[in-house]
Amino acid sequence: MTGYFIQAFIYLVAAVIAVPLAKRFGLGSVLGYLVAGVVIGPVLGLVGQETTTIQHFAEFGVVMMLFLVGMELDPKGLWAMRVRLLGLGGLQVVLTAAAGAAIAWWLGLVWQTALAVGLIFALSSTAIVLQTLSEKGLSKTEGGRSAFSVLLFQDIAVIPMLALIPLLALPELMGAPGDDHGHAGLSLVAHLPAWAHALVVVAAIGGVIVGGYYLGPLLFRYVIGSGLREVFTASALMLVIGIAALMSLVNLSPALGAFLAGIVLANSEFKHEIEANIEPFKGLLLGLFFITVGAGINFDVLAAEWITVLGLGLAVIVVKAAILLALALLFKVRGSNGWLFTLSLAQAGEFGFVLLTYSVQNSVIPVALSQVLSLVVALSMFLTPLLFIAYDRLVLPRYQTAKNDPREADTIEEQAPVIVAGVGRFGQIICRLLRANNIPIVALDHEIEQIENLRNIRIKSYFGDASRSDLLETAGIEYARLLVVAIDDRERAVGIVKHVKQFYPNVWVLARAFDRGHGYQLREAGADDVISETYHSALELGGHALTAMGVHPMRSKQMTWAFVQNEDAHADELFEAWKEIDEGISFSPRYGELFMKLEEALNSAMHQEWQPPQQEEVPVWTAPAQNREQSGAPTRNA
Missing domain, CATH: 3.40.50.720 (NAD(P)-binding Rossmann-like Domain)
Known part of the structure; x- marks a missing residue:
């Protein structure tokens, strides 16, 4: 038991230290987890063979991710963006997968393995790209929206990819290290004829859809009746785990079942509560999965094949960028937006690790090759921040001038004060x-x-x-x-x-x-x-919060005015203290001392004596606690 505690502590410490540092340097949380795994694995040797076992457990984070992706798919929203989603996203996945498979086949791989390699490198990093676009304020640009469409299609495309990979299994790899077919466990279709197998699969998928639509709401209404939040969390986990188990019993991808269940529950009244309960487990398990990927990187392979890894990593970026640039021109995503679209998606992604692990387990990719490909995926992701730097330093300056901008600035015909x-x-x-x-x-x-x-x-x-x-x-x-x-x-x-x-x-x-x-x-x-x-809107809402808790409306107004006056009285002093803070430090002892002084003055102002207004001066008002049984809300009478 002590050993498990120590191992868990090592993984958590690595994540807590590495991920915030990675985000601070603009590398993204996924790279932070990968670096954490590299440090505690190959570098320091703090974790060892147990990482493979832990990885199987952590892969359930992928199942949860696709369950949440399914819940976010709004049919109306998808229809509105169908051109970019199906056209731009579909062409990107198909063309990149085809190009990757052709290059892998040209390099001597059998067509099944080459196709799996093409699928792996067709995907980009959803976590890194969306986070970086959001941090840089580029999500609403044409290039950012186009990138989001492609990433969404890629997330959806993972489902058929996971279903396809077992069909590519190579007999010569059966029973090799990393193959899990010998440990398949229970199966409802192992000895059935093909027609019965198909019927069981259809019945399982139909059961997930019908059960999720009709039985899911009944389950959550029953659980809510208990009034215990932890039971609701347990039921949400039970639903996802049960669907994953059912899919495994019929030899389908657990992620497929979770994705379908997510779509079925997308319009449920319990959607947001389910998401709030599943999200922490998904994030933790996905982080653990990426740590195990980093810990499993073989530095001996890197030392021996570094030229191959570097060459393939750069080739992935160049080939994907060429295809993306052509698609940007085809769909008229031009200028700086076209380059943003191209450079942001030119890397491999976190789902590449998932497909890679899944391909090894299903005897499609040899273990030795998977170690090299894992390094290539990681390298392309590590280079992603450099691609965004190139966009900021090389592309934007060029397109910010009127001469080179795809649309010249309007001629301003008038002036105004x-x-x-x-x-x-x-x-x-x-x-x-x-x-x-x-x-x-x-x-x-x-x-x-x-x-x-x-x-x-x-x-x-x-x-x-x-x-x-x-x-x-x-x-x-x-x-x-x-x-x-x-x-x-x-x-x-x-x-x-x-x-x-x-x-x-x-x-x-x-x-x-x-x-x-x-x-x-x-x-x-x-x-x-x-x-x-957000200052004045927060003050307004804060005043309403005071009123909802029984404070007289006029008193809550006075409190918000006192808040503003208190802030204004200390604004200059805080500003002067802020100017003395060293670059890179967000807080200093003097600034903290002054801020606490501000809070004390604010507390004092809130508790000043106040005489309620006369009845003839303001509308009659009753505190919420006194009339809740009658109307359920505070009332104001003229």
């Missing part, structure tokens, strides 16, 4: 408020969709990057009274403020901040007024 940079969900409200008061504005945004939205409601706006000094000059920044910086990019927002306050110091600059730290950066850059995008 107010310039609004960024007209997304935040900037649009500002534009509407100014227009309602007949204040002339010039609105700029480098996303054509946002410009079209504003034009639809008859607000004059122009396509162009507000961080370009020439566009600002054309828009009349020299004569403007006010510049509103509302763009959805932290660094560019700070850059615009610095430029304007340096060359046009008389322009009053209002800036949107994402959080307190970003607000300090904007203030240091010279912004005259900074507003956090």
Whole structure:
């Protein structure tokens, strides 16, 4: 028992240390898990042969992932994106798999193994790409949306791939190390004729669909009646494990059954509760799976075959990039968006490890070859951050100039005393408020969709990057009274403020901040007024929360005003303390001391004496606790 505790502690410590570091350096959580496995396995030798056994257990995380993927598939949403999903995604998987299989066959592999290799390298890293796109604010760009469509199709395509791989089994690999056919365990179809086998499989799939649709809700309603959250968690796990076991009994992929069950439950009223209960187990088991992959990397193979691994890794990226670039041109994803689409998906992905392990277990790929291919997949994923750096440093500068941009910036035909940079969900409200008061504005945004939205409601706006000094000059920044910086990019927002306050110091600059730290950066850059995008909405909701807990509405208003006044009174002091913080450190003892001082002052302000207003001054109001039995909600009477 002690040994199990020690091994579990080693795996958890490795994950806790490596994953946050990997995310901080922009490498993504998957690479963090892989590095953690490499360190505790081949480098330090803290784990050994038990990693193979643990990997079989951790593979259940993949089953849970596909269950959750199925639950996220909205038929209406899929139909709306059918062209990119089926066209772009389908062609990418088919062409890349075909190219990979052709190269593997040319290198001397039998066609079954070559096809499996092609399927493995047709997939990209969903975890790394989506996380990086989100962190860089590129998810809503045309390139980001196209990449998401392809990744979604790849996740769905894993299901038929898992079903196909056992059909490619090679007799000469049966019984070889890594083959699990000798340990297949129970099976309902092992000795049945082909027609009976087919009937049992159809019945099992039908049972999953019908049972999930009709019996699933009944099960969860019954469990909810117990009032115990842990029983609901147990029932969700029981459902996924039971479906996986049923699929294994009929020699189908457990992931296939979990995926189908997820689709069936996608519109269930218990969807979000099921997701919330399954997600932690999925994340932990997937992380454990990637750690075991890293721990299983054979450094002797790497030392002996490093030229082969490096060459194949670069070949994977080049071939996939060529196919992706051609598809980007075919589907008119051009300019910087085309390069973003190409470079973001040019690596192999985490599901490659899953298919690789599954192929070895089903006698499709030899163990020796799988060790080399595992290193190639890992190498291509390790190089992914470099591809995004190349996009930032080489591609974007080229396409940010009017000469090379696929769409040139609009010619600004008029000037106005107010310039609004960024007209997304935040900037649009500002534009509407100014227009309602007949204040002339010039609105700029480098996303054509946002410009079209504003034009639809008859607000004059122009396509162009507000961080370009020439566009600002054309828009009349020299004569403007006010510049509103509302763009959805932290660094560019700070850059615009610095430029304007340096060359046009008389322009009053209002800036949107994402959080307190970003607000300090904007203030240091010279912004005259900074507003956090969530500050006032959070205050409003906080006031409603106080009211819901029985605080008089007028008192809750006074409390929110006291909160604002307290923040304003300490804003300068906190800002000065923030400026003294060393680069790379988000907190300092002095800043923490001042922040605690702010909290103490806030607590004091909240408990000041307050005289309730007279009845004739405000509407009569009854606290929620007093009338809950009557109406279930607080009421206000005139």
